[in-house]
Amino acid sequence: MAELGATSIDVAASDLAGNLSHCHEEPADVTSGPDVVLSRVAELFDEILAQIPPGTNVWGIGLGLPGPVEFETSTPVSPPIMPGWDGYDVRGFFGSRFQVPVWVDNDVNVMALGELRGGTATGHRDFVFVKVGTGIGAGLVSRGELHRGAQGCAGDIGHAAVGTSDVLCRCGQHGCLEALAGGYALARDGLGLARAGTSALLSQALSDGREVSAQTVIWAAQHGDPAARELVVASARLLGESLARLVNFFNPSLILIGGGVASAGDMYLAEVRQSVIARSLPLATRSLQIARSPLGDRAGLRGAAFMVVDELLSPERLAAADVAAS
Structure with a gap:
């Protein structure tokens, strides 16, 4: 999972219950452009993968970006503080490298999801x-x-x-x-x-x-x-x-x-x-x-994890899997 802010990168691994591990935060400048920033995120993902037990299944990648995102395509759309990101294929960038499904949303949406599913907003x-x-x-x-x-x-x-x-x-x-x-x-x-x-x-x-x-x-x-x-x-x-x-x-x-x-x-x-x-x-x-928010900086990472779980277990995806299996 990753949450990008205007001036920072947060990454972590998560299980299917939203429990985070291998959390890491570092400064970053989103105006450096998607190639620079996402390449660094990919490097951090590689470092996490090197630390988790061999044979662990990776089911998906979730990211939060500090700007408007068309959720269906995981594409940033005219983000005001992110020059060079408009229309960038974030899903393709990570999907081709890690060979898993990728979902991207606005950072505040994943924070809201993190609080809804595992924080003060529960209920x-x-x-x-x-x-x-x-x-x-x-x-x-x-x-x-x-x-x-x-x-x-x-x-x-x-x-x-x-x-x-x-x-x-x-x-x-x-x-x-x-x-x-x-x-x-x-x-x-x-x-x-x-x-x-x-x-x-x-x-x-x-x-x-x-x-x-x-x-x-x-x-x-x-x-x-x-x-x-x-x-x-x-x-x-x-x-x-x-x-x-x-x-x-x-x-x-x-x-x-x-x-x-x-x-x-x-x-x-x-x-x-x-x-x-x-x-x-x-x-x-x-x-x-x-x-x-009591979850603070972890709300976005947890929300990104729940976003991936929700999409993996969505009725549409499960139905497609049943069709493929038959």
């Missing part, structure tokens, strides 16, 4: 998983099933317009939620504070030669820097306002928030909750729970 038939990392996306579960939409891009809330802002998003549009509240936005605005001397801790970090990233801004906010804290709280407020629209429309019983920005903790979650409640119908929030 919830209608819930939303939100990843706030470099970008922002949502995985939707309706009536106990992952809702991908007609072309696989359901839940792409990061590119919904927020107010009338003229901030340019990496997708080419102006005023997207991601451009104002995602990890990329926190890093950009935090660097601005550091250079202007508005944030003492961020200015010191810059003077010390440290990168002013989203995590640096969160660190400064958690250590009492008022300007950094306002950036984090403003991000949470915008996310909450956007989620309120989803709550009124979709009426979930649970919202789980994951991704690096969610590591800001209680100050972030409290502002999200307050914004959602303030802008949602009372009936929609009567029993709504909003919490941080």
